[in-house]
Amino acid sequence: MAVKTPLLKVNNAGIRFGGLKAVSDVNLELKQGELVGLIGPNGAGKTTFFNLLTGVYVPTEGSIELDGDKLNGLAPYKITKKGISRTFQNIRLFNELSVLDNVKVAYHSLAKHSIMSSIFRLPKHFSEEKYMEEKAVEFLKIFNLDNVMHETAKNLPYGQQRRLEIARALAANPKLLLLDEPAAGMNPQETEELMNLIALIRKRFDLTILLIEHDMLLVMGVCERIYVLDHGQLIAEGTPEQIRNNPKVIEAYLGEEVS
Amino acid sequence: MNMLKGAKGFWSSIVLAVVFGIAMQFLITGEIINFFYVNTLYFIGINIILAASLHLIIGITGQFSIGHAGFLAVGAYASAIITMKLELPFVLGLVAGGVAAAIAGLIIGIPTLRLKGDYLAIATLGFGEIVRIVFLNIEYVGGASGMTVTQLTTWPWLFGSILLTLLVIRNFTNSTHGRACISVRENEIAADAMGINTTYYKVVAFAIGAFFAGVAGALYAHNFFIIQPTNFGFLKSFDILIFVVLGGLGSMSGAVLAAILLTIVSTFLQSYPELRMIIYSLVLIIMMLYRPQGIMGTRELTSFFKFGKSAKGGVNDGSKNTVA
Numbered sequence: 001m002a003v004k005t006p007l008l009k010v011n012n013a014g015i016r017f018g019g020l021k022a023v024s025d026v027n028l029e030l031k032q033g034e035l036v037g038l039i040g041p042n043g044a045g046k047t048t049f050f051n052l053l054t055g056v057y058v059p060t061e062g063s064i065e066l067d068g069d070k071l072n073g074l075a076p077y078k079i080t081k082k083g084i085s086r087t088f089q090n091i092r093l094f095n096e097l098s099v100l101d102n103v104k105v106a107y108h109s110l111a112k113h114s115i116m117s118s119i120f121r122l123p124k125h126f127s128e129e130k131y132m133e134e135k136a137v138e139f140l141k142i143f144n145l146d147n148v149m150h151e152t153a154k155n156l157p158y159g160q161q162r163r164l165e166i167a168r169a170l171a172a173n174p175k176l177l178l179l180d181e182p183a184a185g186m187n188p189q190e191t192e193e194l195m196n197l198i199a200l201i202r203k204r205f206d207l208t209i210l211l212i213e214h215d216m217l218l219v220m221g222v223c224e225r226i227y228v229l230d231h232g233q234l235i236a237e238g239t240p241e242q243i244r245n246n247p248k249v250i251e252a253y254l255g256e257e258v259s
Numbered sequence: 260m261n262m263l264k265g266a267k268g269f270w271s272s273i274v275l276a277v278v279f280g281i282a283m284q285f286l287i288t289g290e291i292i293n294f295f296y297v298n299t300l301y302f303i304g305i306n307i308i309l310a311a312s313l314h315l316i317i318g319i320t321g322q323f324s325i326g327h328a329g330f331l332a333v334g335a336y337a338s339a340i341i342t343m344k345l346e347l348p349f350v351l352g353l354v355a356g357g358v359a360a361a362i363a364g365l366i367i368g369i370p371t372l373r374l375k376g377d378y379l380a381i382a383t384l385g386f387g388e389i390v391r392i393v394f395l396n397i398e399y400v401g402g403a404s405g406m407t408v409t410q411l412t413t414w415p416w417l418f419g420s421i422l423l424t425l426l427v428i429r430n431f432t433n434s435t436h437g438r439a440c441i442s443v444r445e446n447e448i449a450a451d452a453m454g455i456n457t458t459y460y461k462v463v464a465f466a467i468g469a470f471f472a473g474v475a476g477a478l479y480a481h482n483f484f485i486i487q488p489t490n491f492g493f494l495k496s497f498d499i500l501i502f503v504v505l506g507g508l509g510s511m512s513g514a515v516l517a518a519i520l521l522t523i524v525s526t527f528l529q530s531y532p533e534l535r536m537i538i539y540s541l542v543l544i545i546m547m548l549y550r551p552q553g554i555m556g557t558r559e560l561t562s563f564f565k566f567g568k569s570a571k572g573g574v575n576d577g578s579k580n581t582v583a
Contacts, residue, residue, distance in 0.1 A: 105442045
């Protein structure tokens with residue numbers, strides 16, 4: 001496994017907002033097929049780091065490479081097309097669209113028909129739209145969402161909204177999936193379902209996953225490797241076992257030990 | 260199968276519309292409806308086009324643009340120059356009006372559409388005023404005293420333009436491109452993260468909307484004998500905005516319905532201009548208090564005739580609550 005070239009390579013990446021260094025000197029490597037966790041106390045810069053990876057922010061220092069392609073400065077939609085897709089900490093679905101249409105939006109970059117062919121309803125429009133619809137329906141079946149596919153997204157219960165968001169991110173056909181606190185606000189049973197779902201999609205779509213999570217049970221349970229971020233800097237890296245016993249991590253989470 | 264059903268409903272509604280158009284033509288040429296009503300009808304038609312075109316920009320793509328009268332003015336003047344100064348046929352004037360407005364849309368859209376919410380509103384408001392001032396100061400088009408234009412707008416041209424506008428906007432909306440625009444409205448950050456080129460779709464929607472506003476401008480110019488910069492002030496922009504908001508943001512049938520209703524109301528209130536604005540404002544206030552989502556919400560008329568749920572259906576309240 002160690003011989004594989006990294007899928008994602010982050011070299012000394014960082015961003016400053018004016019004088020504030022939100023994230024700095026992050027070095028991180030993900031190999032094809034890995035499931036890696038990114039943890040850290042509140043305000044450590046985890047989501048900011050995701051925003052760097054997905055192009056919402058442009059890194060002010062360092063570089064980010066996916067499969068050897070440099071991603072710095074690319075628009076978010078271009079980075080998605082290169083193969084990084086994400087979910088959000090606070091769910092961002094297209095609320096007024098149906099579940100099916102939410103997934104279809106993610107298929108948009110696959111569509112080969114032009115605006116004109118849609119306006120004049122040329123045969124290409126119908127064949128492409130039909131193809132997208134079939135693909136989306138099939139896709140929703142994997143996530144057990146096909147029975148609610150005509151429901152408006154905002155009317156779904158919370159757990160299903162989370163699932164739909166993951167489904168939509170996967171529909172964009174990523175090589176690397178970024179999950180930003182997927183278990184936030186879930187009860188233990190939903191969290192367990194989510195863990196099973198992550199295991200399932202990983203196997204099925206041959207994915208590499210990087211996930212931010214506060215739920216230690218989930219992180220320790222599913223991740224092979226864990227990075228720990230604190231005050232915008234990586235303070236530790238290792239297996240769940242190593243992380244659990246790392247004094248720096250304990251310090252960051254619980255404060256300094258009184259001796 | 261579903262698509263076939265949709266296509267059937269689509270063609271039958273077109274046939275119905277054409278039958279309606281021909282019937283109206285007979286009523287007009289047979290002078291069965293008097294001049295006053297015909298004039299109101301033209302007014303309604305032009306407002307329908309304006310409402311639908313702004314609906315694409317605000318209702319579908321979620322870009323709060325309040326300078327729509329600017330595009331109307333560009334279309335009106337461009338077409339008037341074609342027919343009056345260059346003495347070319349009216350159809351060229353219609354096309355030129357649309358194209359000129361679309362180009363204006365691109366020029367204003369590309370720099371301003373990166374702005375959000377209030378900032379975009381202010382920028383488009385500024386654009387509308389700039390257009391008005393520019394025409395006010397060009398002697399070639401008559402300056403403040405305006406430009407006389409022959410009456411060339413006839414029912415077939417008007418009706419054809421309405422049909423084309425509604426069809427194009429409907430077809431655009433119900434496609435992957437329309438969904439891309441809606442995703443921008445719903446959540447721009449998520450749309451970006453799903454691989455949608457958000458700036459591109461904002462500009463496209465803006466240009467298509469501007470195009471049809473320009474066509475409406477051409478029809479408008481050739482209906483009222485004279486066009487003056489004062490016809491295209493920001494109050495005109497607000498009139499159009501009101502159609503879209505009152506009809507329900509995101510519903511084209513709502514915008515069309517509101518355009519029809521409000522044009523009729525304001526035509527009959529024309530003899531009391533001061534009362535007109537009061538009633539207008541009252542209608543808006545009451546509407547926003549009791550039905551903030553507008554006449555139709557985000558639903559379309561067709562969703563009432565379908566069994567099951569429409570593409571955009573599933574709104575909490577049932578169809579029975581809909582005031583129309």
